[in-house]
Amino acid sequence: MTPTPVVRLRATGVARAFGTEQALAGVDLDLHAGEVHALVGLNGAGKTTLMRLALGMLRPDTGTVRVDVGNGPVDPVGAPSATWRHVGHLIETPFTYPELTVRETVRSAARLRGLDRAAATAATSQVLAELALDHWAERRARTLSLGNRQRVGLACAVVHDPQVMVLDEPSNALDPAGVVRVRRRLADAAHRGAAVLVSSHHLDEMARVAHRITVLHRGRVLGTLDPAGADLERQFFDMVYEEEDAVADAPTARETAPTSPRSAA
């Protein structure tokens, strides 16, 4: 008998608009302990907005979001420190300041995430080693490449070993070796019981690390993809084009878009 999954994050009927732009239009999403749940979608699909809602940075117009790190579900807007102590996030701009060294940056992030001085120092050394950032540890962040800044941002997000991770395109700008390290870090975290919500444009990458893949388009969940399934890219574009056809008065979307997912990639 399959054990009941432990829900760490639940969005129910979440909608949010920015002016006339409907960023999310009634999204339901669960994130379970011990899984990597991938959000995939085109630019503007609503992935970042959904993640910001999950973290209480934005408030939904309608619907609810609840985070549960073991103390019962709470609204992320105004959630207590005890909740955030177990949450890590990387949304767009990483926590990096050009005047600080990599080690100072990660240690600062650890302190702000509730670790005391000694624990922050130890956790910083550990995560720098895990993400192969030792070489740059004493370098100022302003001297880092874009990819390494991203890795520092990820180190800041996971330095306190959170139970819930919300990561917006964490492998953005990383080289292939960096992508593998990040993938390994996420898989290890999930194996230890963490719940990881991760967004990406890269289906191949998500297929390697995710337990579930949810497709988001125009602020709506179109469906899910089986990470072990064949030709995820084709399945993804089939979903997107079907939705485009459904909402369009005329079938112009298909006429102007690539007919083959391969040619669109």
Add this chain to the structure above:
Amino acid sequence: MNAALGVEALKLYRAPAARVATAVLVLVLPAVSAAMVAVARSGSDSPLAAKARPMLIGTGWDAYLGMLAEIVSVAMLLAVGIVLSWVVGREFAEGTVGALLALPTSPRQVLRAKLVVTLVWALGCGLVAAVVAIPGGLAIGLGAPDAGALRATGRLLVVAVLMTLLALPLAWVATVLRGYLSGISTLLGIVVITQIVTAAGAGGWFPYAAPSLWAGMGGADAAAAITPVQLLLAVPVGLVGAWAAAHRWQTAELV
């Protein structure tokens, strides 16, 4: 909040803008004051001496530290205003504000830490400037500091505190307008309005003008006319500005 204080202190310590402002406040201002007083006392009929003499109120240490207080009354607002606008507004301009949310350290604590660190830095600069002024006075031949020096130092420090408090609303401006340049441009606007209000004769009741007038910027008569209530208007202005900034950090959607 201790963690936020440590992080913000480190960021400010490393900030080039704060280092330049520190050098100006603790070294350049006492040096300029000493030079102006030396020129004014020299008996020279140069244009600089002619302009410097009316700025002196009293004699000796009182006049020297009074001139320093006049300069500090403007420079402190500019320096603290620029640094505070940057400390707060950079998080929006550089996009890092999102990384400061959804943490055990609340947004309000982060903003308070920014204010406290900037306040401590500014008041430290005021104190050090007062200490650095002593060798400056000795160097221009004022002799050993007297009772007037102590009184003038007290006035200098009060002016530094008031102008620092008056810079606090810029934290709210930098938050609402999401960047440090908006805070700095607002600061320039405040300076211009202060000049206009002072020229119109209403400076005593304008919080940003009262400390400068009290320091002697408008002459001895204008300084004597400033009341404690007029000076203390800086306190509610600063506190309301700080509260408004902290409230916005805690309640608004900052991303």
